[in-house]
Amino acid sequence: MNRAEALFACRCANSERWRTVLRDNAQYGMSPMGMDATHSLFILPRRSEAIMFTDNEKQTVIPPTHATPRYNIKFLPPFSPAFYFAVPAPSSDSKRLVPRLSLSGISKRYPSVVANDNIHLDVMPGEIHAVLGENGAGKSTLMKIIYGAVAPDTGEIRWEGQPVTIAHPAHARALGIGMVFQHFSLFETLTVAENIVLGSAQRWRSDVLRQRITELSQRYGLPLDPDRHIHSMSVGERQRVEIIRCLLQSPRLLIMDEPTSVLTPQAVEKLFETLRLLAAEGCSILYISHKLDEIRALCQRATVLRSGRVSGACVPADESNLSLARMMTGSDLPHPKLHPVMRGEPQLVIDRLNYVPDDPFGTTLTDLSLDVHAGEIVGIAGVSGNGQSELVALLSGEKQLPVAQQHAIQLCDAAAGALDTQARRNLGLAYIPEERLGRGAVPEMTLTENALLTAHRQKLVRGGLIRFAAARRYAQETMTRFGVKAAGTHALASNLSGGNLQKFIIGREVRQNPRVLLAVQPTWGVDVGASAQIRQELIDLRTQGVAVLVLSEELDELFEICDRLAVIAQGRLSPLMNTRETTPETIGLMMAGSFIAAA
């Protein structure tokens, strides 16, 4: 169902008769009005009025002066040649259209790196356009330029044909550019409507706003109760709040930054329906993702970035994952292989773990049991907020169980539930946290100092004094071995791209020869090349006989690297399943909690 099916009529100049356009184009002979099927562009004679009906109830009259792209209507002089000949051929016609957004020659350089180099990008009205690229390829900088958060050094931005200087995000929003960030900015203790009021530049009357939210959520299939509190919502629902927040501004370009990284497969499908609906109504969408399947399913065109330059433009549907990945990285990706490995003794055992968090918004863990053996990778799938953070805190030692329950977590044959972080690391645990900046690394510190954070036990501290030369060497070796791109060991952690910092953290942990590795969202927000490398590292550890536990929301990843899988939902853990004997669909249903009813 899209706008092509809407009833459309127009009244030509000097005529009182309304003519149905779509139902019977032919009756007008030379086809005075046309429609571009791909871009839903209506072309009408100048000085005519258009009207749009739906179900014969709602009518929107569009006077000729409002020849705005909002309605995707373009008024032409009735006898101009373009009018008569351009209409029926959508493909040639789309070239004639004014792009909603057009970037030409955009460059942005930072002191140490050229983030964007001569970028050209056109987004047509109603187009879903993918921006693909590895981490550090310049996607985020480009989006920040479009959203007005960063000013380009050179180049021109045209918005609907007009050159503009987008000074700041509020200006971008005024133009009609909306952005849904990867990380939400919502206050947990407030309701949906309150959050939207807080983030909005305009003043809303409470009842009007709530009505608008309900309207929009119904129209776009984004069920949302304006009075619900954020803390009670899943990540997918929170994303809806962010999308609705953008839609309230009636955007004509919506930027989605890695929108599916936190969604279940079912929720992803829902989101796609919404995006297609929006696009069919003429809203352009810039879709940033590293998930090639999704881009091929959703996007009409793709622009691929590699080290700050456009390395290719393509129609994703015509490409394979392999060819897209090649465009992105410039080389073929190594595909991780799971060779059978002799499974060893259990190294990490969770035995009927129960836990009630101090935080009133936390998730209570109920009766969790799990075992991870040497030489295997066990995955825990689940939508975040289902008890993962509590489980990880208990496993890493950041939260400790009372001594009476210390046997609920056993690490390398020792009761570890009541031990602190240091003691567990001494037993052989390494931990790759979900938040890279702020937890896994101190943003304001150099890589050398960040190496010290956990690797100090690698003889980097002697007699209470830091051996800086040794620490620098450790950092340097980690960077070399794991291909971390940075200005040097003196680079600040906050100046590294997400993928490079993650490689550094993983390197730092792996090089300490752990017996058990706990990895949370190890490839979250990391580009394809780095993801593949990180997964390979995890598999190599498995081969070396390390017990690896991976918590992730990305099913593809878990299916790729895990020997066994469990699902966490509402603080409960499903029984472990062999990865080969299950399917993503089953796991997807379990992520929604299906196994709890069955139990």
Next chain:
Amino acid sequence: MMLRLEPRPEPSRLAVWLSPLVALLATLAIGAAIFAWLGFDPKNALAVFFIKPINSWYGVSELLLKAAPLMLIANGLALGFRANVWNIGAEGQLILGALGATGIALAFDGVEARWLLPLMLICGTVCGIAWAAIPAFLRTRFRANEILTSLMLVYVAGYLLSFLIHGPWRDPEGYNFPQSILFSASALLPTVGAEGRLNISIFFALGVALLCWLFVKKSWLGFQMRVAGLAPTAALYAGIPANRSVWLGLLAGGGCAGLAGACEVTGPLGQLTASVSPGYGFAAIIVAFVGRLHPIGIVFASLLLSLLYLGGEAAQIQLGLPSAITGLFQGALLFLLLGADVFIRYRLRFVFSRLASSDVTPSPEPAPPTLPASHH
């Protein structure tokens, strides 16, 4: 045209070091303006305030004498501040240090021995530590905010001093003045130089600055405290005990303040008096920040603040200004420094009609509803 503050992509190194200088110059300018307003010749008044006090060896020795406690306390406080431990109660810890040293002096009155002075200094330090341990305990055990508890303990310490000096420790032959007996010669710090009151406490202060520099730059413990201050979650991840930073930060500040208090009574005062500190404990907070929490910066900042004390005294005597003038300069300096610090992370931009020209594009029509989709 309008002014706008823009975040810098990276903090400016230049501004980090320039900002104290700019703040100092602006303080001088404000000082000059105030002097002019009060009817003094600004040039002359500033000279009285900032130059005359140190144009002789006596002046310099006074400068160093007053800088020593500031340097000592500020370095101790900076250790905590860097770990986000906010000890505001150094003034109270200083008083306790003075009390501890006096207690020993009174107990061994008449004893002439080499061990007396070290014992007094140690006792003073321990008392300062003990006083700082109270907020540390309350923070780690009950999560009580150390800013409040340490500050309130300043007033408790003040009353304790008042009680002792008006009661049990009052010099019976002191004509009812609230002060203790004069300490014996072996309970006094050796002086430095031929004239003046400067004593070896300045070397204590420089030694502590050196130790702090080593601790911050080289030691594993100092590194951990920095992590705890910069990113508490990363500290949790790395298994750095959060409570240890609190204890260390507060006890270091308390110990330094206690030592400074002991040096006051064994140095320039030579007895315990009701006004044992002219607010060194609070001024040291300014010193710590003007010195960028860096041991070497603190050395210079303490000299500056010490000069403000001397200048304030000179202004009282020679210009007949109230003693509040010292506080005014201190306040102005801290205020301007914090203001100047904004420019480390932000820069000022003059924006000409750039907005107006780019605002043309949004469609002039009132926002109409988007096209409804059909429902079949």
